[in-house]
Amino acid sequence: MFDNAPAVSEATHPSRRTLLQFAGALGLGGALPAASLAQPAWPSKSIRFVVPFAPGGSSEIVARSTAAELSNTLGQSVFVDNKPGAAGNIAMSEVARSEDQHTIILGHIGTLAVNPYIFDKLPYDANKDFKPVSLLAKVPSLYVVHPDVPAKNLTEFIAYAKKNPGKLSYGSAGNGSAGHLAFEYLKITSGVFMLHVPYRGTGPMLTDLLSGRLEASAIGAAAIIPFIKAGKVRCIATGSAKRLPQLPDVPTVAEQGFPGFEMTQWYGMLAPANMPAAHIAKLSQETMKAAKTSAVIERLRGDAAESVGDKPEEFAKFIAIEQERWKKVIARANIKPD
Known part of the structure; x- marks a missing residue:
């Protein structure tokens, strides 16, 4: 049936071996772009912003103000979920183990710089289980x-x-x-x-x-x-x-008479340690923008709070400084949990 088909030389048409080699190359080198294109945009659903305290007070004001702005820029709603109990340990432990990539938490001077030094055993590691996103606000x-x-x-x-x-x-x-x-x-x-x-x-x-x-x-x-x-x-x-x-x-x-003295409560955004760096970068960028909006600044100013909004590495350094400071105070004052 194919006896009369025109002959094709290797000079004008790739050989069978060449085709196989080309296909193999696509299977290896081409896999990365394909996988990259297949990744869904983030966030792909609503983001749960956990607040480890009861409703009311500065923590909820900071969280809700930030969440409202992020809902406008991330393309998905950001909702606040209050999970109080055990000085914030319950919520921190839960979020530390979250794997849905759409759960974040409000960090606080207590959960990040105090609890590690007053509790003999914590159900979370403040430094290893979370990635800093941005410092949100300071309340004097x-x-x-x-x-x-x-x-x-x-x-x-x-x-x-x-x-x-x-x-x-x-x-x-x-x-x-x-x-x-x-x-x-x-x-x-x-x-x-x-x-x-x-x-x-x-x-x-x-x-x-x-x-x-x-x-x-x-x-x-x-x-x-x-x-x-x-x-x-x-x-x-x-x-x-x-x-x-x-x-x-x-x-x-x-x-x-006490130069350098500063005492503020502070609140920042944290993500579980397993959240990809690309998601952290996007979340941080949008959070910094939110903190600089007039709506957030004015809302926090009404409660004598200062809106901040900084980069993850800046927030990480801030946490380390606060931990060192309060570790010494707690040890010297012999502070114990209730």
Whole structure:
């Protein structure tokens, strides 16, 4: 049947061996571009942004403000999921083991720089189980006293405390809380001695502070500014690096004799360690943009919070510095979990 077909020389047509070699090359060298083209765009579904605390407060404000902006730029919705419990350990442990590539978590001074040093055993490794994405916001701690305390500023308060060692008490939301750390840091820095009274939450502690059963406390700006404005407590110093627009007449701790002192709660975005670098890069880029939008800046400013938004490597360095700082404070103050 093929007897009369025209002959084809190897000079004008590839040999069978050449064709096989070409096909083999496609099977090896061509596999990478094909696989790359086959990868679906990320994110391919809604992103779950876990907050390891109960609803309300600065953590949810930061998370929801960021999530709203990311939903507009990532092409998928970003929703906040509150998972409180065990000082944030439950949520951190769950996200550390997540493999769906669409779960991230709000990191915090407590879960990243405190828990590793106050718990004998954690169900997660703060440095190995997560990849930093971006530092989102800083919320300054404010040092306040009951109006009956005869001190108008930090200098007078320290002098008063030193004249009455052990007679003054300060309250916090609990052992290892941001308020506890803030006051212990001030005690170590200034050399004063005061009794610590831990409560189960800011609410009950604030009740006793307002009634005069406590002399002092360190509280996140958003929660205490309304009471300062109403004259129910007196702010003697801010833990921020510079004065707050909401309290322009209140000097920082650094201004009152302690250069370099800064005490802020902070919140950042983390992803599970198994998330691909390309996804981290995209998420970080969009998160930095979100932090710089007027909507986020104004929303956080309303709660005296500073919007940040930085690169993963910058956030990683920040976490390392904070861990080193609080490790020393925790050891010196012998802070233990409730």
